[in-house]
Amino acid sequence: MSIDKSQIKAAALDIGFHLVGVATIDDYQDNASENLKKWLDSEYQADMAWMNNPQREDIRAFMPEVQSVISVALNYYTPHQHSNDPDIGKISRYGWGRDYHKVMGKKLKALSNWLRSQDESIMTRYCVDTAPVQDKVWAQRAGIGWLAKNGNVITTKYGSWVFLGEILTNLELTPDLVHTNHCGTCTRCIEACPTNAIVEPHVVDANRCIAYHTIENRDKELPRSIADNLSGWVAGCDICQDVCPWNKRFAQETNIADFQPYSGNVRPQLRELATISEIDWDRRFRASALRRIKPAMWQRNAHANLNKEK
Numbered sequence: 001m002s003i004d005k006s007q008i009k010a011a012a013l014d015i016g017f018h019l020v021g022v023a024t025i026d027d028y029q030d031n032a033s034e035n036l037k038k039w040l041d042s043e044y045q046a047d048m049a050w051m052n053n054p055q056r057e058d059i060r061a062f063m064p065e066v067q068s069v070i071s072v073a074l075n076y077y078t079p080h081q082h083s084n085d086p087d088i089g090k091i092s093r094y095g096w097g098r099d100y101h102k103v104m105g106k107k108l109k110a111l112s113n114w115l116r117s118q119d120e121s122i123m124t125r126y127c128v129d130t131a132p133v134q135d136k137v138w139a140q141r142a143g144i145g146w147l148a149k150n151g152n153v154i155t156t157k158y159g160s161w162v163f164l165g166e167i168l169t170n171l172e173l174t175p176d177l178v179h180t181n182h183c184g185t186c187t188r189c190i191e192a193c194p195t196n197a198i199v200e201p202h203v204v205d206a207n208r209c210i211a212y213h214t215i216e217n218r219d220k221e222l223p224r225s226i227a228d229n230l231s232g233w234v235a236g237c238d239i240c241q242d243v244c245p246w247n248k249r250f251a252q253e254t255n256i257a258d259f260q261p262y263s264g265n266v267r268p269q270l271r272e273l274a275t276i277s278e279i280d281w282d283r284r285f286r287a288s289a290l291r292r293i294k295p296a297m298w299q300r301n302a303h304a305n306l307n308k309e310k
């Protein structure tokens, strides 16, 4: 196989990825599997039982032939701002536009097809978010950015407003350097989190995280400690990213039109969401990652903000 890393990177950038890096199946000294085990043992995954998939701890269990991981990132930042009007809800930036699984999935498929077309012995498997693969860990290993204290990967080009994905391949490629950490002594995100969900630097307890409860929690009621601290959030939460100095300095508008907000997503009326019907929900969130939040959950999240009790 005569394909090298620079050709792959050029193809990835051509397809429209904003960042691309390569990691190999080495013994990285970052304790990623141990940290994941500790996180699961502490039950920080809350009700996300799918996080317990043992393949997540060992990428070779997911794809036995894997030799290299091509990690990619897509910038999704748009310069719109959230509103602090008490009648308006806050939807986190990741969900404003078209579903990133679709946007990134299409580009990953294109890169994967291009790779396979180079030699019939090349095997690939691509993942965005939903596969049992640690996207952030591989992104740091591939030099895309660092696993920051707020639990996100930050890049020096776009801040943390990037989606992550990867292609696993049997190709043996030259790895990039692992990204160094640039949080330093800063603790702004930890102090800003209204529910103290960042239980120690880099470690997020989903049980305490507004993003988890607004998106993943299917219960009829939110826990009181969350409902009382929503601060307007109805879908995800951007607080620990908004306060990050790297995001203030490096955010830049995406060139991907699909990530521009759907109308109504930047300034959603809480009263509308509190009574949203199945039909309105279906129309409003077509091809959106926010479909994960079912109508009853939107109603619950909006009510919690409006009343602090239903």
Ligand code: B12
Binding pocket: 030, 031, 032, 033, 035, 036, 039, 048, 051, 092, 093, 094, 128, 129, 130, 131, 132, 133, 134, 135, 136, 137, 147, 150, 151, 152, 153, 154, 160, 161, 162, 163, 164, 165, 201, 202, 203, 204, 206, 209, 211, 212, 216, 235, 236, 237, 238, 240
């Ligand atoms: C589960 C999950 C969640 C959970 C748990 C969050 C979390 N931080 O793990 C919940 C539902 C809360 C969530 C929320 C969000 N998520 Co989410 N989520 C995931 C998912 C599916 C798995 C993440 C995971 O493996 N968590 C388990 C923990 C153990 O993994 P980890 O955080 O990487 O763990 C590392 C640290 O704990 C660290 N660590 C532990 N101890 C120590 C000590 C030291 C010294 C150091 C350096 C490190 C360290 O090491 C561990 C690995 O080695 C990924 C997709 C994927 N397949 O990877 C998306 C993903 C992480 N989510 C994403 C996004 C966008 C979000 C939100 C921003 C959405 C929003 N606006 O509401 C929030 C951010 C919340 C936050 N502050 O983290 C993006 C992040 C992109 C980026 N730039 O980093 C991802 C990568 C999806 C994607 N493909 O783009 N998410």
Ligand code: SF4
Binding pocket: 192, 193, 194, 195, 196, 197, 198, 204, 208, 209, 210, 211, 212, 236, 237, 238, 239, 240, 241
């Ligand atoms: S997403 Fe919100 S609730 Fe979760 S850790 Fe960040 S600031 Fe805290």
Ligand code: SF4
Binding pocket: 148, 149, 150, 151, 182, 183, 184, 186, 187, 188, 189, 190, 243, 244, 245, 246
């Ligand atoms: S706010 Fe500070 S500590 Fe938190 S992620 Fe950003 S740089 Fe790191």
